[in-house]
Amino acid sequence: DVKVTQSSRYLVKRTGEKVFLECVQDMDHENMFWYRQDPGLGLRLIYFSYDVKMKEKGDIPEGYSVSREKKERFSLILESASTNQTSMYLCASSRDRALFNYGYTFGSGTRLTVV
Amino acid sequence: GENVEQHPSTLSVQEGDSAVIKCTYSDSASNYFPWYKQELGKGPQLIIDIRSNVGEKKDQRIAVTLNKTAKHFSLHITETQPEDSAVYFCAASPTGGKLQFGAGTQVVVTP
Numbered sequence: 510d511v512k513v514t515q516s517s518r519y520l521v522k523r524t525g526e527k528v529f530l531e532c533v534q535d536m537d538h539e540n541m542f543w544y545r546q547d548p549g550l551g552l553r554l555i556y557f558s559y560d561v562k563m564k565e566k567g568d569i570p571e572g573y574s575v576s577r578e579k580k581e582r583f584s585l586i587l588e589s590a591s592t593n594q595t596s597m598y599l600c601a602s603s604r605d606r607a608l609f610n611y612g613y614t615f616g617s618g619t620r621l622t623v624v
Numbered sequence: 625g626e627n628v629e630q631h632p633s634t635l636s637v638q639e640g641d642s643a644v645i646k647c648t649y650s651d652s653a654s655n656y657f658p659w660y661k662q663e664l665g666k667g668p669q670l671i672i673d674i675r676s677n678v679g680e681k682k683d684q685r686i687a688v689t690l691n692k693t694a695k696h697f698s699l700h701i702t703e704t705q706p707e708d709s710a711v712y713f714c715a716a717s718p719t720g721g722k723l724q725f726g727a728g729t730q731v732v733v734t735p
Contacts, residue, residue, distance in 0.1 A: 513667075542722070549633075551727035552668075552713065567722075599667055610656035610675075610717050615667030 512536075513616040515600050521622045528587040530619050532600030539605045541583035542613065543567075543575065546597040558583055590623045597621075626651040628716050630726025637733055643701040645729045647714035650695065654716040657690060657697045658723070662711040672699070704733045 516531035534541065542557040554567030556575040564575050572594060576584045583602075587594055597620050601613040627650040637643045649657075655676035660668035674681045674688045674697065681688050685704075690697040697716075701708055711730050715723040 540722075549727065551630075552725040554722065557722060601667075610719060610721070610723075612658045612670040612673055613668075613723060615660075615669070617665075617667045 513600055513602055513614050515598075515616040515619050517619050518617065519620050519622075521624060522587075522590050524591060524623055526587075526590045526623075528590050528621065528623075530585040530587075530598055530600075530621070532583045532585070532616055533581055534583075534600075534602040534614070535581065536602060536604075536614065537580070538602035538614075539580070540603045541577065542601040542603075543573075543583065543585045544599045544601065545569070546599055546618070552599065555585065587621075590621075592623050595621060595623045626654055626716055626718070626721070626724040628714060628724050628726045630714050630729060632729060633727065634730045635732070637704050637731070639704060639706060639733055639735050641704055643704055643708070643731055643733075645699045645712055645714065645731075646696060647698070647716070647726050648694075648696040649716040649724075651716070651718055652692075652695065653718035654721075655719055656717045656723075657688070658715050659686075659688060659699050660713040660715070660725075662713065662728075664710075668711075668713055701731075704731075706733050706735055709733045 513534045543555040544552045558577045574586045600616040604611040658673035662668040687700045714726040717723045
C-alpha cells in the first residue's frame, strides 16, 4: 500500500526551539508539499518541491524552511518555534506535474504544540 | 493565482438523505478538480476527481459535476451513512500547477 509517512503524530516543543518535521514517501513521487491546517482556514501551503534539492515558497512560508536532499524525503524546519505555529502539519506527495495533474497522497499529519 | 471558495462550511443531514457541497474557482485555466475526505485524526484522502473535459463523474454513492462556464463544481453524496461524517475539501488546479484547496465542509450524518 502506497504511503506518505510523517515521523511524529504529536509533538510538544518550547518557544524558540528549532523543530524538524520529517516526511517520507514510498511512491517515487516527484512532488512533495507541506501544509498547515487550522480550524476555519483550511489547508494552507507552506513550501513545496518538484525535485531533489529544489524548493519553492507557498502561501505562508514565513518562519519555515525546508530540505529535500533525497527524492523520498521532505523535511519542514521551524527555525525558532513560536506559539502561533501551533497547528496540524500535513505532508503530501504527487506524481510529476509536467503534462497532467494527479491527486495528492497525504500523510496522517503531525499535531505540533508550541508552549 | 487560483482562488477556491467552498460552501457550506458545515452540513448536517439525516442518514439516508443526500448531501451537496459546492465550490467555485477563479482561474479559467484550471482543469483538474479533486475532492478529499478527512476523517478525524487522519490526513485527507482523495475520494473522486474530475477533469475539465468531463461534465460529470460518478462512483457508487458519490458524484461530482463540473460547470466550466460558471466555474463551479459540486460533490453529491446520496443515501448518506454515518461513516460519511467527515470534513470534505474541494480543490482546483491548472495543468502543471499545484492544488488550491477550499476551506472545507464539516459533514455530520445523524442516524
